[in-house]
Amino acid sequence: MDSLVSVIIPAYNSENTIKRCIQSVINQSYKNLEVIVLNDCSSDKTIEVVKTIDDSRIKLINLEKNMGVSYCRNKGKKLAKGEYIQFIDSDDYVELEMLKEVITFIEDNDLDVCIFGMNVIYEKYKREYSINCKEQLKSSVGNKTEAFRILLNSGLLNATWNKIYKRKIIENIEYPEFTSGEDLQFNLETFLITDNFGIINKAYYNYIQYNPQSLSHCFIANNEDRCNILEKYYADLFKKYDLKTEDDLNFLKKMRDIDKLGFISNMYRKGSDFSFHAKKLLVLRLQSDEFKNITRNDGLNYTLMKILKFKIFACFKVAIFTCLFFFGKRLRNFLFFLKSKFSK
Structure with a gap:
């Protein structure tokens, strides 16, 4: 188990969170990885913060104008060299054993996609809760219909950051230029291509909720x-x-x-x-x-x-x-x- 993993992190005005995010990746017990940070024309000190982190596995890409998260993820996917890809948001961070345990699970079972749980954290209010599957499962074992039904009802389908994908499965799938729902469409397209997935019932991803400027609070065109x-x-x-x-x-x-x-x-x-x-x-x-x-x-x-x-x-x-x-x-x-x- 020494496959390269590409971790793609779009960043826009993330000076307060980007360091924690990147460090949670480079400090993984699994070491064979690259971190592709796409600075989406930030107006704060995001670039300076990233440059203070001394690690040769970090690749900083600076965009000349603001293009949005979908463009950043698509560009990062094209630049990625890893056999596996994970997308992480710059506000968030991951548990240190995530890559080791997920890549082991993927390779032991020859999976195309692995899904895992998340902790939803409201830092301002010091509250959190977990979204997780009740059981660990593999679609290749037993009924694929029932496996996908469990995924649908688990609350884990929508996001892309609580998943690790084989690059060859998603290389021809593009994030749509939506301002909301782009993750879900990406996943729906993925599971139309492959039905070979597994779920680990552990929460490895920490999803931070605190930004009042979040797109979830703003008007969505079309x-x-x-x-x-x-x-x-x-x-x-x-x-x-x-x-x-x-x-x-x-x-x-x-x-x-x-x-x-x-x-x-x-x-x-x-x-x-x-x-x-x-x-x-x-x-x-x-x-x-x-x-x-x-x-x-x-x-x-x-x-x-x-x-x-x-x-x-x-x-x-x-x-x-x-x-x-x-x-x-x-x-x-x-x-x-x-x-x-x-x-x-």
């Missing part, structure tokens, strides 16, 4: 197109893995429902270009039987709907307080005038 593309990939995968039980179809319906609610919620995010009239029409759609059925059929969607209604209420509340702010002074002066007039 979100409906993205949802339609992902739905097509889901349909193809369900056909490939012969997923057709009632539970399987309910899972697919749940994904569609969440996409619908996500599309609506997206209209209220920072940077949204939807007009007030469009949002007003949205309020009417919320009263339709279609969305009432969504909220009745799924507890998670019900919670999302409550959040969405709160956002709409907050929107009107802001408008009311804005009016009070502008007319408050005039109203107060008028009341003082009446008081002074009738007190004489």
Whole structure:
């Protein structure tokens, strides 16, 4: 077991986190690796921080303009020389035994992809929880349909950073130029190509949640197109893995429902270009039987709907307080005038 592993790290304004991220890789007990850091035209001291780390396995690539995470990952994949590839975000870090244990598992079982668990960490609030599979499994042993069903329901499918891939499997797959959902599409394409995967029920990846500028908080352009593309990939995968039980179809319906609610919620995010009239029409759609059925059929969607209604209420509340702010002074002066007039 001495195969080269290429670890690809896109970095944008990561001066506070990039050192921890890189050190968690170069300090692995598995030593045969290269670290490809793609600086996406950062305006802070990301470059300077990376250059302070003295390790010949680090390759720093500086982009002349900001291209986005998908471009960085695609470029890193083309530059990679390893037999295996892992993608890591510059905010995050990994456990020190990850590569040794995952590469051993891959090579002992001749796998194309290995999936593992993650720790979701809210550093600001000092809280964390783990997302993991209940059991270790290999799709080559037993029923591939059941193996993929377990992966679907584990919560581990979407991200690419909790996986290690054989390079030859993904060399012709490109990250799409989405601002959200690009990881999921990449994985859906991967599992259409190969059904030879395994899951290790250990959390090796530490996913840090704290950035208020995260894309998850910002408006996503062309979100409906993205949802339609992902739905097509889901349909193809369900056909490939012969997923057709009632539970399987309910899972697919749940994904569609969440996409619908996500599309609506997206209209209220920072940077949204939807007009007030469009949002007003949205309020009417919320009263339709279609969305009432969504909220009745799924507890998670019900919670999302409550959040969405709160956002709409907050929107009107802001408008009311804005009016009070502008007319408050005039109203107060008028009341003082009446008081002074009738007190004489």
